[in-house]
Amino acid sequence: MKIENKTILITGANRGIGRALVEEALKRGAKRVYAATRQPFAHSDERVTPLTLDVTNALQVQGAVRSVESLDILVNNAGVDLHNDVSDRAGIDRHLAVNFFGTHRVTQAFLPLLVRSQGAIVNVLSLAALASVPFSPVYAISKAAAFSMTQSLRALWAGRGVNVHAVFAGPVDTDMTRSLDIPKTPPESVAHGVFDGVEKGEEDIFPDPMSEGIAEGWRTGVAKALERQFAAYTPESMAKVA
Numbered sequence: 001m002k003i004e005n006k007t008i009l010i011t012g013a014n015r016g017i018g019r020a021l022v023e024e025a026l027k028r029g030a031k032r033v034y035a036a037t038r039q040p041f042a043h044s045d046e047r048v049t050p051l052t053l054d055v056t057n058a059l060q061v062q063g064a065v066r067s068v069e070s071l072d073i074l075v076n077n078a079g080v081d082l083h084n085d086v087s088d089r090a091g092i093d094r095h096l097a098v099n100f101f102g103t104h105r106v107t108q109a110f111l112p113l114l115v116r117s118q119g120a121i122v123n124v125l126s127l128a129a130l131a132s133v134p135f136s137p138v139y140a141i142s143k144a145a146a147f148s149m150t151q152s153l154r155a156l157w158a159g160r161g162v163n164v165h166a167v168f169a170g171p172v173d174t175d176m177t178r179s180l181d182i183p184k185t186p187p188e189s190v191a192h193g194v195f196d197g198v199e200k201g202e203e204d205i206f207p208d209p210m211s212e213g214i215a216e217g218w219r220t221g222v223a224k225a226l227e228r229q230f231a232a233y234t235p236e237s238m239a240k241v242a
Helices: 016-027 058-067 089-117 137-160 187-200 209-219 222-230 235-241
Strands: 007-011 032-037 048-052 073-076 120-124 163-167
Touching (some): 016 187, 048 058, 058 089, 073 089, 163 187, 209 222
Parallel strands (some): 007 032, 007 073, 073 120, 120 163
């Protein structure tokens, strides 16, 4: 899956990793980039088509689908991190609404186009999807849920030619992490690593120095082995057993 001459839709495209992904896609020769944002967005490159899209708004998602004629790569990047405590049920609901249900809603809406193009889904998750972080446990919960969904989509749609990638980024230097006094990777570097991983066909993409440190252990570890084993248990395969 090369980025060159492909049509790509990126959610949360107005800042941070999303904006960097737009620029990286253009550098790699994308034919068209749909930049999906909640707020008005403008870009000087004629290949960029802004879309008004709040991933929690079903009507806006359907409107976006009607605006996109074809699609090769969907990048689910929109997300929130409010640093809520696990006792805050409203905070849990908000994180799930964006990071899990929003990703699910957009993915389901665009799957028919991706099946037609034999395309790819790229879910921008976090290392927090693999191990929770105490300063933002609710964010980690939502990203872990999104990762589980990603694994299921990967198994269910592989037979129809759709590749599903999970991106496990460490701390990135964006507005979302501004208050954290920890080492961070520039979003431009992360965007480069994301599309490198897509072009290499990596299921699980570790796009920055911190995440790269666990990449090999993850890919050869028991959790990944178990995912591969469970991937065979599709509804079709289980129906044959029954």
